[in-house]
Amino acid sequence: MLSAAATTDAPQDTGADTIVIGLFEGQGISHDVEDGALQALVDSGEARPGLRKLAVTHALGKRYLLAGLGKRDEFHTERARLAAASVVARAKELGTRKLCWELPHHVDDAIAGALVEGTLLAAYEFTAYKSKAADGPRLEQVAISAHHDVSDAVHRAHVMAGAANRARDLQNGPANDVTPTRLAERARELAAEHDTVSVETMGRAEIEAAGMGAFAAVARGSIEEPQLITLRYTPAEASAPVLGLVGKAVTFDSGGISIKTRARMAEMKFDMSGGAVVLEAVGAIAELGLPVPVVAVIGATENLPSDRSFKPSDIVRAKDGTTIEIIDTDAEGRLVLADCLLHAREQGAERLVDLATLTGAIISALGSVHAGLFGADDAWCDAVTAAGRTSGELVWRMPLHHEYAKSLEGRYADIVNVVEGRKAASIVAAEFLRRFAGDVPWAHVDICGTAWNTGRPYAGKGGSGFGVRLLVELATMAPWTSTSPTTTS
């Protein structure tokens, strides 16, 4: 990945071949070159201040990109990411190697971070499986030049975007390589990289022996070894409750016996996005040394049809003894997560957030702009919402209600895994999970619509890494305000 640096040197003195100057509506150029060459471009109307507008010129032996930022009072971190993404697209065409943004005057340091994030995320390419490398120069470095030291913001952004891009590598990798075993290996790599991170993994026999019958049922149909991955981050000094992160990592979801149709089934390699994001978020939290203890649980398995598969009408037993009648084997995520949530609680989680590509219905509800947020604890949901706003990874809270929970009551077992008619599918799925979170403040983030192909200029096609920045931001906000009693009954 490209490097990112903060500097108080003037852009021309940073060794950059391309310098980016932001342009606000109705405002001039702060530091011009060669007798007003940049301002002349503005005056002629070639450089326009509208967000994402770009103009190029040459001066002092360098390329200058004038990047429209819109109105100053409407400018915020997300706009900075979008502007940075436009610049990357043009910089690629221009053959830029070293890019330097001049930080606009009088903006928050968070803007410096957002410019770095937008640049690193937009510059991401997944080429691991291409036989021939693309030729021509490549973007190698982005620097942010400011009058004061913005290195903290730049470092944080570099860590967060780096982790998001690594999550995208896992997401984009094919299901025959990104198996549960590969995810467990990635967890071990993270533990090897950080003294503060440790890992434990359980395979099929251990998952079954531990009584995790819901998780085990999903894994039965595939010869691929499932993995229950527990990553633990123990900071030198902890000043917050133990943050429990839970991720769904179904490395391929065919639907199982309730098989999906062929259209777009290939996209179901992305059904491990929650797990990938949780893994890399732990890496980023450790890299930043945040004072928040974390226990992360990733449930990794395939969901395939075979003569060993679990079937509609089977009754399985989760680790807490809850019996679940399987109505539809394609509602497998909640089964995996049920045992993972129970495990996270057993491992000491005092707050819970799960990330999962759980229901297609959340795409109909919220598209790719917001992920669905579910939880009964207002203060905890507010914390997740605030982390979403700060990080630009937006979540929108959806309701829970005991009537949805009631619809899960079973005829043959305690509960069913799918309700007839599939009304309110995303909420019902969340109510299913809620049973396994117990009294621990819990938030469920349904990322089906935001995990891949979001159409965001800096995420584009393929895995988006959605959730890494959200989770790191949530950990940064610790110790969080005290949690409030349940308001949804």
Ligand code: BES
């Ligand atoms: N992995 C899918 C959810 C999904 C669907 C993600 C489409 C991305 C795009 C999940 O396991 C699933 O199949 N959910 C079912 C639930 C239903 C059976 C209640 C769904 O959404 O159709």
Ligand code: ZN
């Ligand atoms: Zn499914």
Ligand code: ZN
């Ligand atoms: Zn699934």
